[in-house]
Amino acid sequence: MLASMEFKGYKIFEKKDTVIVEGIRDFNLRHTFECGQCFRWQREWDGSYTGVARERVINVDMQEDTLYIRNTSVEDFQNIWYNYFDLGRDYSLIKHQVAQDEVMEQAVAFGNGIRLLRQDLWETIISFILSSNNRIPRIMKIISAISQMYGKELHMGDTCYYTFPGTARLCSASVEELDACRGGYRCKYIVNTSRMIQEGMVLPEQLAGMPAQAARNELMKLEGVGPKVADCILLYSGTRYDVFPTDVWVKRVMEALYFHQETPAAEIQAYVADKFGHLAGFAQQYLFYYAREMRIGT
DNA sequence: TTGCAGGGGTCAA
DNA sequence: TTGACCCCTGCA
Numbered sequence: 001m002l003a004s005m006e007f008k009g010y011k012i013f014e015k016k017d018t019v020i021v022e023g024i025r026d027f028n029l030r031h032t033f034e035c036g037q038c039f040r041w042q043r044e045w046d047g048s049y050t051g052v053a054r055e056r057v058i059n060v061d062m063q064e065d066t067l068y069i070r071n072t073s074v075e076d077f078q079n080i081w082y083n084y085f086d087l088g089r090d091y092s093l094i095k096h097q098v099a100q101d102e103v104m105e106q107a108v109a110f111g112n113g114i115r116l117l118r119q120d121l122w123e124t125i126i127s128f129i130l131s132s133n134n135r136i137p138r139i140m141k142i143i144s145a146i147s148q149m150y151g152k153e154l155h156m157g158d159t160c161y162y163t164f165p166g167t168a169r170l171c172s173a174s175v176e177e178l179d180a181c182r183g184g185y186r187c188k189y190i191v192n193t194s195r196m197i198q199e200g201m202v203l204p205e206q207l208a209g210m211p212a213q214a215a216r217n218e219l220m221k222l223e224g225v226g227p228k229v230a231d232c233i234l235l236y237s238g239t240r241y242d243v244f245p246t247d248v249w250v251k252r253v254m255e256a257l258y259f260h261q262e263t264p265a266a267e268i269q270a271y272v273a274d275k276f277g278h279l280a281g282f283a284q285q286y287l288f289y290y291a292r293e294m295r296i297g298t
Numbered sequence: 299t300t301g302c303a304g305g306g307g308t309c310a311a
Numbered sequence: 312t313t314g315a316c317c318c319c320t321g322c323a
Binding site for chain 1: 305306307308309
């Protein structure tokens with residue numbers, strides 16, 4: 001019999017290097033890791049996922065309402081993973097609040113179990129600069145290459161993983177050197193953005209206290225960050241949830257299902273701000289995943 | 299096998 | 312507003 005303890009409504013156990021969390025609701029690993037919000041989680045042959053985040057490598061698996069986190073400790077679960085997986089949020093309530101019409105009901109049912117990860121802000125900035133004009137498998141390859149080139153080694157079992165490098169390390173890289181990661185013209189953006197942050201020209205830690213538009217404008221001072229990338233950074237780092245990143249897929253699904261004609265991004269933004277308010281980011285995530293998987297508008 | 303079109307945000311003109 | 316940026320994928 002393993003000793004258990006209560007933590008914020010969850011029952012947790014520790015078995016060797018694995019933390020077992022019971023009572024998990026609204027968490028589907030595939031929907032969460034493959035909905036386009038993150039680039040460092042790999043599906044394993046058994047359906048579990050292995051990922052590097054917060055300078056650690058873990059493997060996660062779900063069986064019914066139980067979450068298994070391998071290569072970690074109860075302390076790390078309490079200090080890091082509880083927050084990273086946004087386990088303090090009631091997604092049933094959010095789904096109920098955003099499923100206010102037939103389209104959203106379908107999108108929510110389809111993406112049931114998506115959780116918005118609270119990812120490291122710095123890593124999210126660089127990841128989404130790389131996402132522009134790019135596709136997910138390629139973004140994953142580039143981030144993996146950057147980590148291998150500049151990150152620190154981590155181990156789980158016999159396999160070696162690499163942390164995402166910090167600001168200081170990346171801003172000391174040259175564009176020519178970084179070019180080996182195959183990021184193309186985005187390598188220049190990464191070096192310049194790293195320098196701007198390192199020199200304090202943009203202060204990411206202050207974004208959380210700003211209104212959405214101010215935070216967006218602050219991020220757009222960085223090279224390679226436009227309106228869509230800024231919104232992605234704010235949403236996927238858990239900084240703000242009242243943003244609605246509008247890429248081609250979201251634009252398509254909104255036009256196909258709501259406007260029934262070509263519509264400027266600004267008009268879509270105004271519509272969703274009114275419709276979803278402070279939950280716009282959650283609504284966007286369900287819609288994006290639904291649109292992409294169903295290939296709506298293609 | 300080769301070559302070409304398509305995809306995809308931001309920047310600069 | 313439009314073309315360039317980069318590289319991978321899919322399909323002749």
